Amino acid sequence: MEFIQTLLANQVLVSILLSALPLVFIVLMVLVVLYTEMKVAAHIQDRVAYMRTGWHGVLQPIADMLKLLQKEDIIPTKSDKLLFRTAPFIAFTGTYVAYAVLPFSSIYIGSNINLGAFFLVAAGSFVVIGILMAGWASNNKWSLIGGIRSASQMISYEIPTALAVIIVVMITGSLNLQDVTKFQDGGMGNWIVFGGPLPWMQKLMLMPFTLVTFFILFVASIAEVNRTPFDFPEAESELVQGFNTEYSGMRFAMFYLSEYANLFTVSAVVVSLFLGGWSSPFGTFMSGPLWGIFWFVVKAYMFMLIQIWIRWTLPRLRVDQLMFVSWKVLTPWLFVCILGVGLILVL
Amino acid sequence: MIDLTMLQPPTLPTDYTVKLGHTKTSTGKTIRTEEMIVNMGPQHPSTHGVLRLEIVIDGEIIVDCIPHIGYLHRCFEKHCEQMTNYQQIIPYADRMDYCSAMTNEWAFVLAVERLLKIEVPERVEYIRVIMAELQRIASHLIAVGTYGIDSGAFTPFLYTFIDREKILDLFEMTCGARLLYNYIWIGGLSHDLPPNFIGQAKDFITYFHPRITMLNDLLTYNEIFVKRTANVGVLPKDVAINFAVSGPQLRGSGVNWDLRRDDPYSIYHKLEWQPQIGKGEVGTVGDCWDRHIVRMREMEQSLNIIEQALAALPEGNVKAAIPKRIRPEKDAEIYVRTEASRGELGYYIISDGTTSPFRVKARGPAFVNLSVLPEIVRGGLIADLVLTAGSIDIVLGEVDR
Amino acid sequence: MTAQEIFDILKIRFGDALIEEKLSAAGGSASVGYAMQVWINIAPDKAKEISFFLRDDSAMQFDYLSCLSGVDYNNGTLGIVYHLSSMVHKHKIVLKTFCTKENPHVQSVSDVWGTANWHEREVFDLFGIVIDGHPDLRRILLPDDWEGNPLRKDYKVQEFYHGMKVPY
Structure with a gap:
């Protein structure tokens, strides 16, 4: 009896602990x-x-x-109460599940599934449901516009993201993020942004395409976390606070948390797809499971710094310009990249 | 005991009826669509105060825009009639356009001086010009900075405020106040310039020239900013004149009209400067970018004016001999217009021979400039409305008086 | 063009619509320079017609309505004062039109100058002069359910507004 108890307790405890780590x-x-x-x-x-x-x-x-x-948790009288209450948690859940497949280190990954990259894209678009719910349930026209904007923006920018992921998958041949990272192990030269660990000729030919893809994924990732110059869902000077105008206290904090957690997620995605994830930039020097965590976080942190820098420098685009950038600039360029990468890999 | 339900604002009769429409979906089903009426303000972050815009939107496209003003109405004109003498009005005039108080009090004082046919000493005119131009720079800095916020760039706002602080320091040094000065008095000034003013003002000029270039690099010529403001909120020349728009907004539409030159007052005709007009460099003449660049260039012109005025500043008294009690003759009336930071600021004063005016009408530039807003925002997006309203650069203290 | 010349042209064209003029002050000069102290009195029901003429006539071209103010003369008369100027010829003129407190009606000029729209609403709001032919005659500065017209000299402020005491 006691044995079963400890076993159960241990298993539950261990899985809870592991999943609570992120x-x-x-x-x-x-x-x-x-x-x-x-x-x-x-x-x-x-x-x-x-x-x-x-x-x-x-x-x-x-x-x-x-x-x-x-702070007092204010719920507007005429709001859709159920949706209003659950929206922040759904938004946060969407962000949180993405952490399950982030390869923090060679030994720590929440769930080493084979569809990691695909799962990330899917989870990223899950957040928008929460935002849309918040916008709709607030019974505030500005929030509604914010929610709708958010939905259209996410849909537009999921496509460049997915296409960029496809290019990486074409090169590495795996959707498993751990495999993608291992593929790039062994120093800066092996990172996919520089063409990956391929023969020299192929690498040089791949490099322009991967660089462009990397840049596009980076732009799309800023759009996905709704930050300036793409901060439409909450564009302060236009929509007051957008979808979270009516939120206060803990629920607002959830959105806040989700936004910043998402910021890390997209940076981590860029890092693990293009910049070698947890692998050390100096080959075997300073590499190992614990160093892995260090490198992963540091690289992601660098990206967050760049995003912060951009946010406090640039003005905001307009809605139609946002769509223009996504559909008429980023997506066609990615098609060109896919074609190029495909041809090079076949040759 | 106040009945709280009575405090709800009355629903205002707007003669706009929401148009209903029908749209076919891809599955062939017909769905009902309708326009949405949204209140932008009075607590909206980008209405620059308590302006309320009732906007009718179809999706994000503005179908109609109805401004509602008066939330900051402080009975300025009624107050003026109730005052016991003319001097008491000057602090009230300060509070009209609180971002540009110097030019406001100057306009009022000028009107009274002309009503009394007082000539002020040369030194006073020079100091007034220096103060007004410093104030114009300070006011334009706010306009440019808040315009940055409207377009989503927060950083230029704080940069402009750093520079504005330096101007306010100069004002504080001169008259003790930083925002509402009561410095320009009828027949002169409240104080002469402090001894180290000229040196500090010159330091400011040398400091500020590169800052304008920096602001231009950061905001004006930013690719995204240009994309956002070019061809947005285009105010054609004829509409601008018909709506008696004035100041940078009028010049942004390509009308070469500046009261400092075209209806001269003070010593502006003695100084070398050029009115700046919008030329449609990145889009159409009269778009938001043109209004913005006119402000940026006007700051440089103001610096020129200050530089010349400082160099030519004569010695002398700063108070003209004026009667102890100001009593213009009976039935005398006057309309004086000056070029304030936002445009034509006019005071229409009727005297009845007593020590207080019979009627004072303030023609605020912001009030008139705002009235053209509905004409130029239709068909744009909400984001364009924000930028267009921002480019008008209203101060609600003056709109509502 | 001086105020006298403008007055003469208007007199020939409109005759009775011009009631009196005060052109004596400051040498009668309405040209660039000093303040506008000369004025022409026009009939309130001809305001629009005269305005159209003043705006469109090639010799006048008063395209810029600087200011439009209401006045209560405290003798049973209300008035509206138009300060016009021309950007082309750079001359100015002041028009005045009067009406009685019992029958406060003046024709709108907002078709002529767009800027008159809000100015006339303000005059309606603060003086209670009804502007005939105005497209959108609502109060502008005060709440729609405010009582009285504050800038009239005999204005008494209302005791309560929505349960709040008004005089402080």
């Missing part, structure tokens, strides 16, 4: 990214941001989070 990671990462974003933004804008809570304000994200937790 959650802990998300919370910590969001705190760090929040702090980084505020500080980077401030220094871009010639100011210093918060300085008083702790050394250079390092405790401020925690204080912000505590404040959000204490």
Whole structure:
């Protein structure tokens, strides 16, 4: 009896612990990214941001989070209550499930499924359901417009993302993200962005295509996390706060958390598809399971920094221009890349 | 005890009826569609205050736009009639366009001075010009910065505020106030310039020239910004004149009209400067980008004016001899128009021979400029409406008075 | 063109529509330079016709309506003052039109100058002058259910507005 109990307890405990690891990671990462974003933004804008809570304000994200937790949870009288309540959690779930297939290290991946890359694309579009629900349920016209915008934007930018993933899959021959990362192991030269670990001729020919694909995936990833210049669903100066206008307190925090968690996800996708994931840029130097986590997070973090930098520099596009960029610029270029990569690989 | 239900704003009779339509879906089913009426404001972040725009949208396309103003109505004109003397009105005039208080009080003071036929000393005119042009730069900086926010770029806003702080420091040094000055008085100024003003103002000029270039690089010539503002909210020349639009908005439409030159007052005719007009460099003449670039270039012109005025600043008294009690003759009336930061600011004053005016009408540029908004936003997207309204650069204190 | 010349041309064309003129002040000059102190009085029901003429006539071309203000003269008369200027000829003129408090009706000029639209709404709002032929005559600065016209000299503020005490 006791034996069964411990076994059960252990199994449940172990799986809970394993699946909760990303959650802990998300919370910590969001705190760090929040702090980084505020500080980077401030220094871009010639100011210093918060300085008083702790050394250079390092405790401020925690204080912000505590404040959000204490806020009153306001639910508008005429809203669709069920949808309104569940929307933030659905949005967050969409982000969270994506962490299941992120290869943090050679030994840690939530679920080493063979359809990892495909799963990521699918999970990414799951978030939009939450946003659409929030926009619809708020019974606020601005929120509704925000939700609808979000849906159209996600649909448009899923396509460049998926096409970019296809190109990587063509080169590596696997949808399993762990395999994709292992394929690129062994130093910077083996990264797919530089043509992958292929013979020299092929590599040189592939390089222009992979570089373009990498850039396009990066642009599409900014659009997918709804950040400037693609921050339409919540375009502050146009739609007040877009889909989360009516949210407050914990539910708003969920959207916030989801947004920043998503920021990490897309960066991680770019990193594991194109920049070798957890593999060390210096071959065997500083490589290993623990170093893997380090490299993975650092690389993803670099991307987040670039996204923050872009956000605080550029103005916003217009809705029709957003569609134009997606359908008439990125998608045709990706078709060209697919053709090119395919031909090179066949030759 | 206030009945809270009574505090709900009354539903305003808008004569617009929502048009119903039908659309066929791909499966051949017919669905009903209708236009949506949305309230933009008074608490919307990009209406620059408490402007309320009732917009009718079809999807995201603006079908109609009805501005509702008056949320900031402070009975300026009634107040003026109730004051016991003319000097008391100057602080109220400050509060009309609070982003550009110097030009406001100057316009009012100029009207009273002309009503009394007072000539002010040369030094006063020079100092007034310096102050007004500094104020114009400060006001345009707000316009440009908030326009950046409207277009989604937050950073230029803070850059412009850093520069504006320096101008406000100059004002504070001169008269003690940073926003509402009460500096220009009837027949002169409240104080003479402090001794180190000229040096600091010159420092500011040398500091600010490169900042304009930087702002242009960051915002004006940004590819996305140009894409957003070119060919948006086009205000044709004839419409602009018909709606008596003035200031940068009028010049943005390609009309070469500046009251500092065309209806001269003070010493502007002695100085070298050029009115800037929109030329449609990236799109059509009179689009949002043109209005923006006119403001950017006007700042440079203002710097020129300040530089010359500082160099030519004569010595002398800063107060003219004026009667102790200001009492214009009976039935005297005057309309004086000046070029404030946002355009033609006119004061129409009727005197009845007492120490307080019989009627004061303030013709605010923002009020008139805003009235053209519905004409130029139809057919655009919501994002265009935000940018068009931003390019008009309204200050609700002046619109609602 | 001076105010006298403008007045003469208008007199020939419109005759009785021009009631009086005050051209004596400041030498009667309405050219560029000093303030506008000379004015022409026109009949309130001919305002639109005269305005169209002033705008379209090639010698006049008053294309810019600077300001349109209502006035309560505190003797039973209300008035509207039009400050016109021409961007082409750079001359100015002031038109005035009067009506009684009992029958406050003035013709709209918003067809002539688009800017008059809001100015006339303001005059309607604050003076209670009914602008005939205005496309959208609603209150503009005050709430739609406000009582009275505040800029009239005999205005008494209402006691309560939606249960809130108004005089402070």
